Each structure stands twice: as structure tokens, then as C-alpha cells.
Amino acid sequence: MHWSMSMTHEEASPQDPTRFCAQLTAHRSLSRGQFHCLMVVFAGAVLVAGTAFFAIGAWPVALYLGIAALLTYCAFRLNFRAARHYEQLDLTPNSLTLTRVPASGPATAFRFNPYWVRFDLSHARSGHPQLSLTSHGRTLTFGAFLSDDEKLDFADAFAHELGRARDRRP
Numbered sequence: 001m002h003w004s005m006s007m008t009h010e011e012a013s014p015q016d017p018t019r020f021c022a023q024l025t026a027h028r029s030l031s032r033g034q035f036h037c038l039m040v041v042f043a044g045a046v047l048v049a050g051t052a053f054f055a056i057g058a059w060p061v062a063l064y065l066g067i068a069a070l071l072t073y074c075a076f077r078l079n080f081r082a083a084r085h086y087e088q089l090d091l092t093p094n095s096l097t098l099t100r101v102p103a104s105g106p107a108t109a110f111r112f113n114p115y116w117v118r119f120d121l122s123h124a125r126s127g128h129p130q131l132s133l134t135s136h137g138r139t140l141t142f143g144a145f146l147s148d149d150e151k152l153d154f155a156d157a158f159a160h161e162l163g164r165a166r167d168r169r170p
Helices: 032-055 059-082 148-167
Strands: 003-007 020-025 086-091 096-101 108-112 118-123 129-135 138-142
Touching (some): 020 148, 086 148, 096 138, 108 129, 118 148
Antiparallel strands (some): 003 020, 096 108, 129 138
16 A cells, blocks of 8 residues: 555544545655665676677677666656655545645645535546545546555545544534
């Protein structure tokens, strides 16, 4: 599961009335340590192969291998940079806030009244589930980077907590 959740129910204090907080992050298959290990092994293999090709006079192949290694490293770095993007939902008895934090740039917060917002799990034309919040004629789609199973799992948990917030609203 690539969304983390913390919940507080009746024990919420007046200083922190959050009843539900979920941080949605995209799945990444390599940790930073695994990335470094992969790059060391890959660079070693490129160095050995490049040296062998250079030794037999095929220096363009060695140059190509070096460029391929550099491009591979750059692609992974861009992927890790994009991994810093996340979305956070905070649900209190009187407010629902969706905060989008991009990989670079300022965060954007969207606030809704939990009593009036409609949470929807629909299926897009591609057949994949889509999460959205609708209020006052405006729809905000979120969690696009989650897998289908993660969206369904999150939808169950969030719909339950949104219903609880509506039921217990003062």
C-alpha cells in the first residue's frame, strides 16, 4: 500500500482535531540505497565492457556505453525527483483539505466542507478507477498516480471516515 494513513476518532484533542489524515505517494520500485547499488554495478559493468571495446579499437562502442550509462543515471534521478510529489488529505469535523505538494514549486491546498463535498470513485474511459471530490459544481481529481488496487483500498477507507465525520458533525 502506497498511501499512509493516521486516524484519530473521539480522542482527538482541541489542539489537533484531525480525524483522518492520509498521505498519497506514488510507488517507487527502488529505494535510494538500492539505486546507488544498481548504479555502482551498472557503472562497473560499463567500465569493464567499455575498457574491453576500447582495447580492441572499438572506441565508439566504449563512448556509446558511457553515454548510455549517463542517460540511465539521469533518467533515474528525474524519476526520484518526481517521487517527491505527494497529496495529503486532512479531514476534521468542519473541514476537508486536499494539499498537493509537487516535486518543485509551492504546495496548493483545496478546502471543502465535509458535509457538502461528494467523494466519488468512478471509472474513467480507460477502465481505471478515478478518485474525485466535487463541491459547488467543481470537481477535483486526485490520486492519479496510485495503482488501481490502491485507489479502491483508499476509497473504502476514506468513504467510511467521511461518513463518520458527517454523522458526528456538531
